Amino acid sequence: MITANMDKLMQSGCEPGGTEKVCRSRGGESCAFDGAMIVLQPIADAAHLVHGPIVCCGNSWEGRGTLSTRGNLHRRGFTTDMGEMDIVYGSETKLLNAIHKTHEKVRPKAIFVYATCVSGLIGEDIAAVCRKAETELGIRVIPVNAPGFVGPKNLGNRIAGETLLQYVIGTGEPPETTDADINLIGEYNIAGDLWNIEPVLRDAGLRVLSRITGNATFEEITWAHRARLNVVVCSRALINVAKEMEIRYGIPYVEVSFFGKTEMAKALRSISEVLKGQNAAIGESTEQCIEREEKNLTERLASYGHLRGKKAVLYTGGVKSWSFITALMDLGIEIAAVGTKKSSHEDEAKMREILGPDAPLVEDVTPKNLLKLLRESDADMLVAGGRNKYLAAKEGYPFIDVNQERHSAYAGYSGLITMAEDLSSSIRFYERNRALSDRKGRIGNRAPAPTVVAPRADLCMDPIKHSPALGAAIALQGMDRAIPILHGAQGCTFLGKVLITNHFREPISLLSSKLFVEDVVMGSEERLITAASAAVEKNSPDIVGILTTGLSEVKGDDVAAAVGTLQKAHPDTLFVQVSTPDFTGGMERGYASAVEAIVQTMVPAGQRAAARTARCVTKAIVIFAGMHLTPGDVNELKSMVESFGLRPILVPDLGALDGSRAGVSALALGGTTREELAELPDSVFSLVIGASLEPAARILEDRFAIGYRVFHGLSDLEECDALLDLLSLLGNQPIPLRYVRERKSLIDGMRDAHGYFGGRTIGIALEPDHAVALSRLLSDMGAVTVRAVVPEQTSACLDIEAAEVVVGDLTDLPHRCDLFVASAHAEMIAAERHIPLLQAGFPLHKTLGAATKVSVGYRGTLSRIYEIGTLLMGAH
Ligand code: SF4
Structure with missing residues (x-):
């Protein structure tokens, strides 16, 4: 069933030998599941429920920079968190219950239900469950059949487009229509791009009828078939939606980019060119708008003249690759080299059109080669995705992130100013910092062991749990000359790598055996051997960690035999096999399994x-x-x-x-x-x-x-x-x-701070070991941990000094207390409940300096006390 649908999508541009190269990438990016979510999740009044083990939701949650004023469900994580029993006995009933629970908890306008590798592999009939739920709940419940192993992100984008065509577009009617109505397709409002564009479109006399999908409501997409024109924005991946709407509803389409002055003017003119036949005023209002905006832009860019003549290496994907060329050129920046690994042949042709036949296009964009390009071309800056940020930081190159994880809106005329400012400020930073390069006794008796509640929930909403493979991958970052390889589809690796990189703000080593449909149908041990051998031959690691995933475990791959073969073929490298199925345990367990496997394998008796x-x-x-x-x-x-x-x-x-x-x-x-x-x-x-x-x-x-x-x-x-x-x-x-003095200082600080802790109530959501350590400190200071939420039950749970320990998710944090201690994902829940949050645990991608923070030893303990005490003081 899955493969049959894929064939149709491959025919429309994804075939391996095709000229569009839409889906040619088989590495370096995410999976189809993630691609589908990128397209659909911006619909923020709909819930997005992931049917699979924790890895898919856990690794991708809040990883996309889309913003919305139309709801906040895009910021929440919903998953069935499939476990071993769900795989053995099937979990369609669990999924149905999870859909009901989702509806009960957040009353969404619709629910999208995503298949993933494991639910796809065991053949869960998600469509049937969605149909049943739809009848029972009376809202739209829509299956999204894009498990990660069917292909890369771009293919997932297309599947999401097909899903909208099949289930959403054409199912509603707008309150009114005008002859200036357009749809924006493929604009996801990353960092608020849309809010730079929409005022300009309005100024030009246009009205956006449906946004597909940035800042959209579910309802407005249902009436997208009433627009006069589809404007496909920077996304070859959703061109299938525009083409199909032309056939079904006779709506023409234009492809545009909104990045940079040149592209903005081209975009506005190509839209007006189509619409002015029906509304002559649009032609005139568009030209007036362009003139006004360009005049304003010229004035505002006057103070960025220092960017002229600087040289940039650019590496991004798809349409952005050529539209950012023009945007940079609008600022007077020269293009030293452009990475093309993620661009289609058509995009490459456009780059040549702009830069001439000798365009410096480069296919090899490994970090090593990017660095070589930066050095050899004497570039002044790197303009690329977030994953390359730390390469730039390590080497001291000014950098801006232009991919979907970015935090600055670069679209529209005002976006170009923001880009100029971000580049200037990065340049300024490096110019300023050229050199960058009676001792006993505890406070009271330990509390008795808490009650541990482990309800078996069908829905996991806003999970704190992460996959064991992620924990194992982190453990291997602490081994010199190691490479962890995830044996599974490429999405887990891509998403996991982004998550770990953003947490530590350091370059992270993580590879994938990249399983695709053919490997899932046939055996995949050979694929693992090939991927690991290539990694060894290229990098000569001392240690290679082979980490399993839900997909390879459910398939029943003989990983031990593959590791044996690898060890024989590469005797100078040590191979460590770690069993980390996504459906058993969480991150802490995966980390511990990796450490145990390292000792087991490398220290023979x-x-x-x-x-x-x-x-x-x-x-x-x-x-x-x-x-x-x-x-x-x-x-x-x-x-x-x-x-x-x-x-x-x-x-x-x-x-x-x-x-x-x-x-x-x-x-x-x-x-x-x-x-x-x-x-x-x-x-x-x-x-x-x-x-x-x-x-x-x-x-x-x-x-x-x-x-x-x-x-x-x-x-x-x-x-x-x-x-x-x-x-x-x-x-x-x-x-x-030194320690005698530090101890005195700690005791003094504890005395100073204890007044702010006494009787205060705290809710914590952390991995079990972390929860034990923190709850002991809180208890010593006189605070009460009213509830500790942990992702899984381990023996450490009995050592947590809390009134109650719940195996659950962030939504299980107490509704009333004086402070939360949890990861960055708890930000929204904390804000909703008006409770201050101390960010701790994983991930901490929204704070600076998390990796260098010290909370062990006398000094570290004192800093932590001051940090918590200050928050409690503010909440007094
Ligand atoms: S590749 Fe990984 S993240 Fe993507 S669907 Fe498969 S298991 Fe989930």
Whole structure:
């Protein structure tokens, strides 16, 4: 069924040998599911329910920069969070219940239900469930059949377009029509682009009847068939909608771009050219509008003359690739090179038209080559997508993000001014900063173990859960010269990489075996071997982590055999297999599984005899650092251990992500080295920060009799004291004066702040280990954690010092309390409930400096107390 529908879409421009190259990309971008969501999610008065394991919703939620004034459902995450039992027994009933729950909770105008790799693979009849729900609820419930493995993002865009044609367009009537009515197709109101364009269109005498889909209501799309003209904006991917509407409803279409002065004028003229036949005034009002806007623009751009003659390397996709060329040229910027990997042949032809036959078009846009281009062309700036931001930052190049994750609106005349300002400010920044380059005692008794409530919900709304593969991929970022490879469709990797990159604000290593329909139907072990072999041959990694996904696990791939083959073929690289099916557990579990697999694979029991003799000399201490520690925390811990004459070996060493990662590489650089791992049997003790990592320490204990101690987070006085005592014993050295002073300072700060904490009520939503660590601190300070929400039940839940622990999602946070502590995703819920939010956990893409924040040790604990105390003070 899926493949039959795909054939139809492939015929209209996606065929591999076709000239349009719409769907040629088989890497470096997201999956069809994500592509479909990009198109449909901007309909903000409709709910968007993802039927699959947590990975699809978790990795993509809030990853798109679309804005809306017509609702806020595009900012919420809805998923069925399929688990193992759902896959074994089917989950159509669960899906139906989830649709009902969604309706009950947010009363949407319609519900779009998205198939994903796992629900697609096991053959869930989503269309039938949607039909049933539609009858029962009396609202539109629309299936979107674009599981990730059918193809890349662009194909998903087209499937979404087909979905609108099939289920939405032509099903309603507008209150009135005019002869100046146009539809905007493929404009998603990224960062508010539309709000720059619509006033100009109005000025030119035009009326936007339907927005497809930025800032749209569901209803206005139902009457799109009454427009006089379809204006396809920067999106070859939705051209199928315009073509089909021409056939069905006789509506002509024009293709335009709204980026830059030249393209704005062209766009307005091509629209008026079609409409002035019916409304002569449009021709005149358009010309007057262009004249007015250009005059105004010239005046406002006068102060950006310093951009003239600067050189830019541009790398973006589709129509943007050529329209940004003209926009940059409008500012007097020269084009040093343009990356074309994501552009169609037609886009390339347009680039040549603008830049001439010697246009500097470059297909290879790996970070290494982009850097080479920047250097060789002596470019002044990089204009590209967010994923290249850290390449620019590392190398000190001014940068603006022009892709869908951007935060600035660059469309329209005023967008060009914003672009000039953003470029100027980035240039200014680099010009200014050329050098850039009685000790015991806890406060009270620990609270008794809380009640853990784990309701089995059919709908997971605004999840805190992330996929285990994401956790494993993060763990591998802390291993030097490692490459994690996700064995699944490419969407998980793309979305996961963006999410991790934005959290750490560092270049991230993550590859995919890129499974497509043919691999899903046939076997895919060969695909994994080919992808991993290519990665090894190209990058010579020390470690390759093979992480499974829901798709490869449900298919039943023999990953162990593939890893065996790889190990034989590439003996110099160590392959670590980590089982991380999306439907079992969450991120913390995936992280712990990766650490365990690393120790299991890389520290064989045979080294035991040698270990015992060497141990006393090296005084190496293993630190199993939990996922809740920031790179800043990890580095603080290292220096604490070192100050006792001990040598810390971090597993993994995420301190490498503190901003010091240099160079451009597909490898994770700067973490734990293979040589350090080989030394583990010689270590004297293991410190475990986070109970989830205890199994890894147990391996060392079993194999080499290395003792260990578990700490929850080292972010309260009692644990800090215990650590320093232990280090003093292991290093046979007194506690350095520095810590004696820091401890005094912590105690003083606790005294100062406790008045703001006493009796205050807190709701937290974090991974279990993190929740334990934070709740202990809050409890020490006299605050009450009224509810802790965790994504999954683990043994650590019993150590959380809260009145109640709920396995749930962000919506389970209490409705009344004095403070929330949760990830950036909780921003909207916190605002809705008028409760201040301390952003912690994952992801933290809306705060700066999250990676370098320190909340371990005396100093770190004090900073955290001040941070929370200040928020509570404000809420008094
Ligand atoms: S590729 Fe990954 S994100 Fe995309 S649908 Fe498949 S499982 Fe979901």
